[in-house]
Amino acid sequence: MRIHDTLTRKTVELVPREPGRITMYVCGVTPYASAHVGHARTAVVYDLLKRYLRHAGYVVTHVSNYTDIDDKIIRRAQEQGIAPLDLSARYIGEYLEDMAALNVLPPDITPRVSESIQDIIDLIGRIVANGYAYVSSDGVYFSVRKFSCYGRLSGRSVDEMRSGARVEVNEAKEDPLDFALWKLAKPGEISWDSPWGKGRPGWHIECSAMSLRHLGAGFDIHGGGEDLIFPHHENEIAQSEAALGGQQFVRYWMHSGMVNMGGEKMSKSLGNVMTVRELLEQYPGQVVRLYLLQTSYEKPLKFNISGFGQAFTTYERMAEFEAFLQELGQVSHEGLEPEFESTCSSFLGEFDASLADNLNTSRALASVYEFMTRVRRTASERLLGGSEASRALEVFRSALWVLGLDQTNDYMGHKSSLLAGKQHALMAVAAEVGVAADDHNSTSDLLDTIVMKRRVAREAGQYDVADQIRERLRGVGIALEDGVDGVRYRIHG
RNA sequence: GGCGGCAUAGCCAAGUGGUAAGGCAAGGGUCUGCAAAACCCUCAUACCCCGGUUCGAAUCCGGGUGCUGCCUCCA
Structure with a gap:
């Protein structure tokens, strides 16, 4: 497959360090608050990458960290009067729930900074020994100017930055560009022993330590938000390669685009945030995921709540299509028409090729939609055989799995919980159309009885009664569809 | 101030030299008792503006305009 590499600024063929095997490290979250849509996007993008690589036959090792100790966590924990690691543990728990709802597969390894201190100390030791760092009054710092390639990833030069007005001023540094590898603890702060005194890791060192620890020098893909x-x-490269003594740190760098809200980047510090949890109250996780996959992963995504309504309609179409094939597949039948088989296999070919092209999800989704239309068209022209339906279901599901949109039961579950929420409204409808509402122990029983009453009316030719019932139900968000094999319903909030 | 990115129909969005994918919405039709669903048809002489290169440009180059990212914590 081809991926866009940030370092070379080119879209290149992905050639792994070891044939058939991909090692990837994705920068995870600093868990001091609920995850927002931006975090969700990043997680979904790299989850898609992993799924695609596995689908393509690679053995993938995916590492993603939690930065569970840092200044913001410490401050937030102090405000709440709890231990920093308790605070981060709580938000890690939330994050896991949110990601599960989005059908993000858990990474293979999820190291935490607080459990990687020794690796971090060892790495700093190597950097110091190689002469790229120095000990100062409040910690250990990396000497940026000693690393000649500094600025290559972000495309800036040390001298440009020096003239910039916004570099941090700190008298303990030899140069304003230097950054902390180890911060000595202030009284009362959480700390670990180190050769340089009690303290905690600086912000960037943990990712170098954890990625090298679990994947080794020259691993394949390092990803994160742009x-x-x-x-x-930039700092990770500098410190890692300083420690590695000239060995390459990472083969390919990938970066996912930001989510914008109100014309600005969504971020916790700006406060223009929609959390994943808030969104999941309104839409099934699969709909949220589909929304996130509609835009190419590198482009900024303009968050717009009305887009979720569109995504909902589209996901509904997918879920109904799957149900349709599943029903047809029950009937056993003779073989496939060659033409039908070629529809299925060319769909998969197009789908794979789209994702192999730097994860072009828009195109991959377009091929899914076209496939649905083709199969439906065939079904409308002649009866689709059971084996054909099964084959279509097989390829359709494999595509949905790669996209992580295979949890159609999520949509169905959403449907039934919506229905349960309509208890009250349905009782009113029952009363209006003359159905006794008392002796039904569930909302779906009640709906069934109403639908039955309508069916009787229809069969008796009393269409005005039947239509009235249908209109009443539509009024409470339940749309009935009369098919040849009975009544189906769609339900909306 | 420095270094980037983006601008495609009402909305979302692909396409990066060969004459505008796909989805939503909208309009018409088939089917249906009527609907819905499904299917069929229609829906950008045109890709922010102005120049240039080319047989040919949404795609390349130059200049504008607008929005935006990083340079500070950030996914």
């Missing part, structure tokens, strides 16, 4: 390019990833 806001991490500078300084985080």
Whole structure:
């Protein structure tokens, strides 16, 4: 497959360090608040990458960290009067729930900074020994000017930055560009022992330590949001290669685009945030995921809540299509028409090729939609055989799995919970159309009885009664569809 | 101030030299008791503006305009 590499600024063929095997490290979250849509996007993008690579036959090792100790966590924990690691543990728990709802597969390894201190100390030791760092009054700092390639990833030069007005001023540094590898603890702060005194890791060192620890020098893909390019990833390269003594740190760098809200980047510090949890109250996780996959992963995504309504309609179409094939597939039948088989296999070919092209999800989704239309068209022209339906279902599901949109039961579950929420409204409808509402123990029983009453009326030719019932139900968000094999319903909030 | 990115129909969005994918919405039709769903048809002489290169440009180059990212914590 081809991917866009941030370092070379080119879209290149992905050639792994070891044939058939991909090692990837994705910068995870600093868990001091609920995850927002931007975090969700990044997680979904790299989850898609992993799924696609596995689908393409690679053995993938995916590492993603939690930066569970940092200044913001410490401050937030102090405000709440709890231990920093308790605070981060709580938000890690939330994050896991949110990601599960989005059908993000758990990474293979999820190291935490607080559990990687020894690796971090060892790495700093190597950097110091190689002469790229120095000990100062409040910690250990990396000497940026000693690393000649500094600025290559983010495309800036040390001298340009020096003239910039916004570099941090700190008298403990030899140069304003230097950054902390180890911060000595102030009284009362959480700390770990180190050769340089009690303290905690600086912001960037943990990712170098954890990625090298679990994947080794020269691993394949390092990813994250594009806001991490500078300084985080720039610093990671500098310190890692300083420690590795000239060996390459990472083969390919990938960065996912930001989510914008109100014309600005969504971020916790700006406060223009929609959390994943808030969104999941309104839409099934699969709909949220589909929304996120509609835009190419590198482009900024303009968050717009009305887009979720569109995504909902589209996901509904997918879920109904799957149900349609599943029903047809029950009937056993003779073989496939060659033409039908070629529809299925060329769909998969087009789908794979789209994702192999730097994860072109828009095109991959277009091929899914076209496939649905083709199969439906065939079904409307002649009866689709059971084996054909099964084959179509097989390829359709494999595509949905790669996209992580295979949890159609999520949509169905959403449907039934919506229905349960309509208890009250349905009782009113029952009363209006003359159905006794008392002796039904569930909302769906009640709906069934109403639908039955309508069916009787229809069969008796009393269309005015039947239509009235249908209109009443539509009024409460339940749309009935009369098919040849019975009544189906769609339900909306 | 420095270094980037983006601008395609009402909305979302692909396409990066060969004559505008796909989805939503909208309009018409088939089917249906009527609907819905499904299917069929229609829906950008045109890709922010002005120049240039080319047989040919949404795609390349130059200049504008607008929006935006990073340079500070950030996914």
